[in-house]
Amino acid sequence: MSKMRFLITILFGITTAAYAQKKEDALKDYVCNILPSLEGWCSREKALNFIDLVLEVKPNLCVEIGVFGGASLFPVASALKFLGKGIIVGIDPWERSENVKYYHPIEDHVDFKWWSTLDFNYIYDSYCMMLRRNGLGDCCVSIKSTSALAAAFLDNIDILYIDGNADEGITIQDVELYLPRVLSGGYIWINNALWPQRQKAIHLLADACDFVKAVDNGSCILFKKK
Numbered sequence: 001m002s003k004m005r006f007l008i009t010i011l012f013g014i015t016t017a018a019y020a021q022k023k024e025d026a027l028k029d030y031v032c033n034i035l036p037s038l039e040g041w042c043s044r045e046k047a048l049n050f051i052d053l054v055l056e057v058k059p060n061l062c063v064e065i066g067v068f069g070g071a072s073l074f075p076v077a078s079a080l081k082f083l084g085k086g087i088i089v090g091i092d093p094w095e096r097s098e099n100v101k102y103y104h105p106i107e108d109h110v111d112f113k114w115w116s117t118l119d120f121n122y123i124y125d126s127y128c129m130m131l132r133r134n135g136l137g138d139c140c141v142s143i144k145s146t147s148a149l150a151a152a153f154l155d156n157i158d159i160l161y162i163d164g165n166a167d168e169g170i171t172i173q174d175v176e177l178y179l180p181r182v183l184s185g186g187y188i189w190i191n192n193a194l195w196p197q198r199q200k201a202i203h204l205l206a207d208a209c210d211f212v213k214a215v216d217n218g219s220c221i222l223f224k225k226k
């Protein structure tokens, strides 16, 4: 190869990489600008980590347990749309009874009251509007049910996000039902990882997976299945 040809090849490579980086930066800016207007709990740090993982793995199937208003689903779905491949399945009953039944009305009165008075129709509508406004309908499938009922329909998961019911038994059940459905080498995020009621489930994950990283000061942990 002549010197000139070599230089042109290198320059072309640099320009292409810079262009790709610019497009990724634009995606991240877009997501982070919209994020604060969505119902739910997804920090900028978490959103950027979710996007980076999707861009790296190029998954066919992502699953989120516990969607709420879609704040955490939004970065993942936006990254899938950007890639032009893959879907995210969002599972949530969007139902008051499922959320309050594990809380004691007196011992857990703060959570009990918060979930009892929440307008789930409003939350679900805001989620649907988020999908529509951002053109994410094609890369997102929503299952309005508990995670336990939806599990049988899902397999070969590349990236799983566990952020559903806060009850200890349900969190363990989520790991037991869904971990076998994640591909070997696939990824599992678990949220609210510092809560006492998540610890047994995290031990189960740690037995079957390698720890990858923690974000949001340790409240969200990423594992990679062995």
Ligand SMILES: C[S@@+](CC[C@H](N)C(=O)[O-])C[C@H]1O[C@@H](n2cnc3c(N)ncnc32)[C@H](O)[C@@H]1O
Binding pocket: 039, 040, 041, 042, 065, 066, 067, 068, 069, 070, 071, 072, 073, 091, 092, 093, 094, 095, 098, 099, 145, 146, 147, 148, 163, 164, 165, 166, 170
């Ligand atoms: C903490 S919120 C999820 C927040 C959301 N991932 C976000 O980042 O904004 C927990 C959600 O889990 C849902 N949930 C409760 N019980 C569930 C169950 N058995 N299966 C699936 N989701 C459940 C609730 O309806 C609620 O929307």
